[in-house]
Amino acid sequence: MQIGLLGYGAIGKGIYQTLKDRFQDIYIKKILVRNLNNKDTSFFVTDLEEILNDDDIDTVIIAIDDNKTSYDFATMSLNAKKNVIMTNKSAVANHFSELLKMADSKGVSFKFESVVGSGLPWLSTILEYKNVNEISEVYGTFNGTCNLILDLMKKDGIEFNEALLKTRILCYQEPNYMDDIKGEDSANKLAISIMVALGAYVEPKDIPTYGIETIRNLDFDFFERRELSPKLVSFAKLTNGRLSMLVAPFLFKQGTLMANVSGNNKILGFKGDIVGEVQFIGEAAGVYPTANSVMLDVLDIKNNRCSKIVMPNEVIVDQTAIKHKFYFSFDQTSSKIERILIPYVHSIFETQDSVVITTRNIDFDTCIDLLEKIEMTGERFFFAVYAD
Amino acid sequence: MQIGLLGYGAIGKGIYQTLKDRFQDIYIKKILVRNLNNKDTSFFVTDLEEILNDDDIDTVIIAIDDNKTSYDFATMSLNAKKNVIMTNKSAVANHFSELLKMADSKGVSFKFESVVGSGLPWLSTILEYKNVNEISEVYGTFNGTCNLILDLMKKDGIEFNEALLKTRILCYQEPNYMDDIKGEDSANKLAISIMVALGAYVEPKDIPTYGIETIRNLDFDFFERRELSPKLVSFAKLTNGRLSMLVAPFLFKQGTLMANVSGNNKILGFKGDIVGEVQFIGEAAGVYPTANSVMLDVLDIKNNRCSKIVMPNEVIVDQTAIKHKFYFSFDQTSSKIERILIPYVHSIFETQDSVVITTRNIDFDTCIDLLEKIEMTGERFFFAVYAD
Numbered sequence: 001m002q003i004g005l006l007g008y009g010a011i012g013k014g015i016y017q018t019l020k021d022r023f024q025d026i027y028i029k030k031i032l033v034r035n036l037n038n039k040d041t042s043f044f045v046t047d048l049e050e051i052l053n054d055d056d057i058d059t060v061i062i063a064i065d066d067n068k069t070s071y072d073f074a075t076m077s078l079n080a081k082k083n084v085i086m087t088n089k090s091a092v093a094n095h096f097s098e099l100l101k102m103a104d105s106k107g108v109s110f111k112f113e114s115v116v117g118s119g120l121p122w123l124s125t126i127l128e129y130k131n132v133n134e135i136s137e138v139y140g141t142f143n144g145t146c147n148l149i150l151d152l153m154k155k156d157g158i159e160f161n162e163a164l165l166k167t168r169i170l171c172y173q174e175p176n177y178m179d180d181i182k183g184e185d186s187a188n189k190l191a192i193s194i195m196v197a198l199g200a201y202v203e204p205k206d207i208p209t210y211g212i213e214t215i216r217n218l219d220f221d222f223f224e225r226r227e228l229s230p231k232l233v234s235f236a237k238l239t240n241g242r243l244s245m246l247v248a249p250f251l252f253k254q255g256t257l258m259a260n261v262s263g264n265n266k267i268l269g270f271k272g273d274i275v276g277e278v279q280f281i282g283e284a285a286g287v288y289p290t291a292n293s294v295m296l297d298v299l300d301i302k303n304n305r306c307s308k309i310v311m312p313n314e315v316i317v318d319q320t321a322i323k324h325k326f327y328f329s330f331d332q333t334s335s336k337i338e339r340i341l342i343p344y345v346h347s348i349f350e351t352q353d354s355v356v357i358t359t360r361n362i363d364f365d366t367c368i369d370l371l372e373k374i375e376m377t378g379e380r381f382f383f384a385v386y387a388d
Numbered sequence: 389m390q391i392g393l394l395g396y397g398a399i400g401k402g403i404y405q406t407l408k409d410r411f412q413d414i415y416i417k418k419i420l421v422r423n424l425n426n427k428d429t430s431f432f433v434t435d436l437e438e439i440l441n442d443d444d445i446d447t448v449i450i451a452i453d454d455n456k457t458s459y460d461f462a463t464m465s466l467n468a469k470k471n472v473i474m475t476n477k478s479a480v481a482n483h484f485s486e487l488l489k490m491a492d493s494k495g496v497s498f499k500f501e502s503v504v505g506s507g508l509p510w511l512s513t514i515l516e517y518k519n520v521n522e523i524s525e526v527y528g529t530f531n532g533t534c535n536l537i538l539d540l541m542k543k544d545g546i547e548f549n550e551a552l553l554k555t556r557i558l559c560y561q562e563p564n565y566m567d568d569i570k571g572e573d574s575a576n577k578l579a580i581s582i583m584v585a586l587g588a589y590v591e592p593k594d595i596p597t598y599g600i601e602t603i604r605n606l607d608f609d610f611f612e613r614r615e616l617s618p619k620l621v622s623f624a625k626l627t628n629g630r631l632s633m634l635v636a637p638f639l640f641k642q643g644t645l646m647a648n649v650s651g652n653n654k655i656l657g658f659k660g661d662i663v664g665e666v667q668f669i670g671e672a673a674g675v676y677p678t679a680n681s682v683m684l685d686v687l688d689i690k691n692n693r694c695s696k697i698v699m700p701n702e703v704i705v706d707q708t709a710i711k712h713k714f715y716f717s718f719d720q721t722s723s724k725i726e727r728i729l730i731p732y733v734h735s736i737f738e739t740q741d742s743v744v745i746t747t748r749n750i751d752f753d754t755c756i757d758l759l760e761k762i763e764m765t766g767e768r769f770f771f772a773v774y775a776d
Contacts (some may be wrong), residue, residue, distance in 0.1 A: 022519075022662075098527075121509060124516075125509045127685075131683070131684075131687055132410055132680055132684065245644045255642075256650075257648050257649065257650070257669065261645065265645075274410075274679060275507045275677050276670065276677060277670070278670045278672060280407065280509065280666070280669075281667040282663075282664065283664050288664070292520055296516060298518075299516075299519055332703060333759040
């Protein structure tokens with residue numbers, strides 16, 4: 001089996017190295033790079049056509065950060081009847097159906113195991129289990145940077161910006177770290193999981209998404225006293241064919257599993273009607289876990305064992321099916337905000353530097369509406385969902 | 389695809405029902421039962437030969453509790469060139485190589501996904517990941533009954549026998565519950581995991597195995613004060629080709645993942661050199677999770693995608709590679725025991741009703757030697773491993 005590799009950054013190099021170390025009968029024939037810089041031109045190329053026109057190459061692995069380039073190269077490769085393995089989650093999330101349809105029509109495979117929970121057998125297990133189960137729910141702490149920031153704030157008692165800086169130094173961050181902390185990375189991964197597991201078509205932009213960028217250490221004071229631990233969670237559930245979905249900080253009771261998944265680990269879970277609940281935990285990020293998932297895609301293609309991915313269907317989004325208590329914190333009392341929240345208030349806690357308002361049980365829909373109104377006041381606030 | 393089902397107890401019925409509900413092109417042609425009791429004789433049979441001589445049937449699912457019968461029927465089915473799916477872990481653990489060799493020589497498949505962590509993709513993921521990784525370590529809380537007993541003792545402050553009775557009422561227990569609490573069930577599952585993941589041949593009886601049957605509520609008093617949580621753990625690690633393995637109660641710090649896997653959930657993990665650490669959590673027991681795993685075996689056979697299981701090799705067992713602190717508790721001070729433990733003592737804690745001795749770091753080998761000597765004194769004691 002001969003492969004064309006597009007991109008030779010950290011991920012590309014990890015894929016190349018792993019393939020070389022572990023397989024004799026699978027190898028990379030050509031690598032597409034932007035600049036040759038004296039590289040061996042019999043192996044490195046700068047023109048994609050050299051790979052697409054090479055009949056020995058049946059599979060293309062795309063290890064490119066840029067979303068648009070990733071997507072463009074995917075369509076070109078599929079059109080050239082190459083199997084495509086992608087590592088760029090935004091490109092997969094935003095062009096899922098189109099790329100899947102293109103692959104189907106060309107009779108090739110479109111694989112992307114590494115894009116959610118890389119290293120963990122997340123999408124592959126879901127696809128296998130769908131042969132036996134109706135899957136009704138997917139969730140997880142999909143973003144490692146957010147896990148780590150929240151962990152650092154909790155353990156070291158530091159503020160958000162300091163924790164953010166520390167995670168950047170620790171190199172856990174993707175180049176575009178604002179996508180991480182604003183929840184966009186989590187929304188991309190949730191969209192892919194929804195389409196694969198629940199068979200429902202969604203675009204990442206349609207998922208209500210709230211990040212952790214406004215959390216303060218004062219919030220942790222409140223959480224600690226109540227033995228709560230915040231995690232940025234992606235959540236989606238089908239109830240009678242209607243879809244609820246949300247990316248937001250959730251508050252978990254200390255002593256629960258979700259509260260105790262530490263630092264650079266992620267937890268991903270799904271529910272099937274036969275198997276019940278299945279959870280995966282692992283670092284789920286980094287060069288070699290990604291390479292591991294890409295290798296599994298390569299082997300599936302080589303052994304002709306790719307699980308069928310069903311084209312996702314349009315479904316009705318209904319955010320009223322799930323009810324939770326919610327947490328809002330502000331810098332100061334504001335009559336505007338009180339007017340918005342007062343019909344839903346459970347408790348109000350005021351200190352010198354913050355006001356915390358918790359609500360009674362309300363549905364996602366109502367909460368999203370409240371959030372829009374609060375955003376319009378221009379006040380800084382942090383928002384979280386009580387997990388139960 | 390037509391199947392012969394051997395056994396029609398709770399598991400057999402669950403398998404039959406799931407196959408009937410979820411698949412049109414796969415069905416059970418005949419079911420072997422002990423007594424017909426007015427059952428339809430065109431479907432239920434009492435003679436295995438009626439299934440083995442039926443050329444339409446290419447696969448046999450064995451859902452029989454009795455170890456010896458399970459094993460006998462497996463060999464007979466393999467000899468008749470039927471693919472065999474087993475659900476009896478003791479039969480698999482004790483006859484692994486023999487059954488695998490027999491299946492290979494007859495050109496059929498021998499599958500047993502449900503026997504460890506049923507419902508979780510444990511063995512299947514390990515087999516897939518072995519194509520890319522060297523796997524060096526497997527571990528887990530493999531036994532649900534022990535998890536639940538320890539949880540009940542901790543939460544309700546009750547003694548072992550009361551917790552045991554409660555779990556029996558809650559129906560979580562296998563018929564032969566002494567195998568659970570003495571760690572034999574965990575040893576069977578560990579042996580299978582070692583053979584599949586580490587490729588090392590072991591017999592369950594060769595794994596040093598210590599259960600939870602002598603734990604007292606006084607032990608929990610000690611653990612609580614030190615924020616420790618006991619779990620019965622199966623553990624095996626290859627270090628430079630040498631195998632360490634143990635089934636024993638381990639003590640985990642509260643706040644760690646292992647300490648927070650609750651009641652009827654299990655955690656299973658492995659380490660690969662490319663992927664790092666991967667963990668699975670789920671109920672991993674019961675009729676439908678088992679049926680789920682059996683279905684995946686059936687689909688693998690139907691789609692001709694069974695992962696190759698490599699025949700395990702003899703390896704050197706070396707219990708000196710891993711060092712831990714150990715915990716011993718006794719009813720009273722005894723000069724005999726003190727003489728045995730004194731060279732290794734870290735601390736001694738005496739109360740009116742118990743003596744606790746903790747050791748400094750010693751290797752498994754030394755510890756197993758100490759345990760043998762302590763057992764010879766005839767004193768009641770409880771023993772556990774400090775996880776770190």
